[in-house]
Amino acid sequence: MLVRGAVLLVLGLWLSNPSPAAEPKSADASSAAAALRAADQEWLRVFAAKDLERSVAMCLESGSVLAPNAPRATGQQAIRALFAGFFAIPDLTLAWHPSDARAAKSGDLGYTTGDYQMSFKDPSGKTVSDRGKYVTVWEKQRDGSWRVQLDIFNSDVPVEPPSQ
């Protein structure tokens, strides 16, 4: 796995991470940004609960999840396989928090971006922590809900040079 580093700050950040609000441009933009933040955190809620069907259902059938060191997963079937792999990682804990959210004036497209914290047990039983950043692009549906068109993330942690 890519993830390196030792500090176990996951739980603390999980409970108390501040999310500074984006500068609102108008009442509509502010309301749409709040709806995007809510969708972002609803996705976290079902993901952290390892609810595979609800986690996948937040993504559009045309949507893609772009995980590091894996090919682009496009469509709900490929995204389900990717998430099932995540949920099978021993002792996985994961949280993310949007530091910015913005919707287009037309309210049909928007994004959230922020930081994530993750930890899990590697095959030797050692707890590994990771932290990084993400961008999620959302599309508003006819029923007013926001769903994921694109999600991509990567680690902040520097990579150690190869040992040979």
Next chain:
Amino acid sequence: MLVRGAVLLVLGLWLSNPSPAAEPKSADASSAAAALRAADQEWLRVFAAKDLERSVAMCLESGSVLAPNAPRATGQQAIRALFAGFFAIPDLTLAWHPSDARAAKSGDLGYTTGDYQMSFKDPSGKTVSDRGKYVTVWEKQRDGSWRVQLDIFNSDVPVEPPSQ
């Protein structure tokens, strides 16, 4: 560095990568998507030429570039430092191509997403290749140009397990 793998497919892809068009939703949306693709490839042109000032100038002052294994670079000063680091990598070649581009109906926000190919020489002089994927979020300016609010990418290449 993260990048692993051996196949030197960079130059071939650079010259001939196909870019399947997104399904246009209207003449406006199609025109905006074309403008986004053009902005995406203009950014590649100045980046591949290692033109630091023009590469940075494509990014908003509020913009962020989210590179793997590095902290989020927000603002033109931080982005300039990040890009200067890239341009100092020996024998760096880099290309990317949008496979999808979409703008909001209001035409103020949009994204491009696609694949990248990269190669460079590591400290031992060995050529290293990488390939991966990216998402760029663009905001349209008053003068009609599109500039980068968010750019994030990660590798497709699996990571080798730690050697110890």
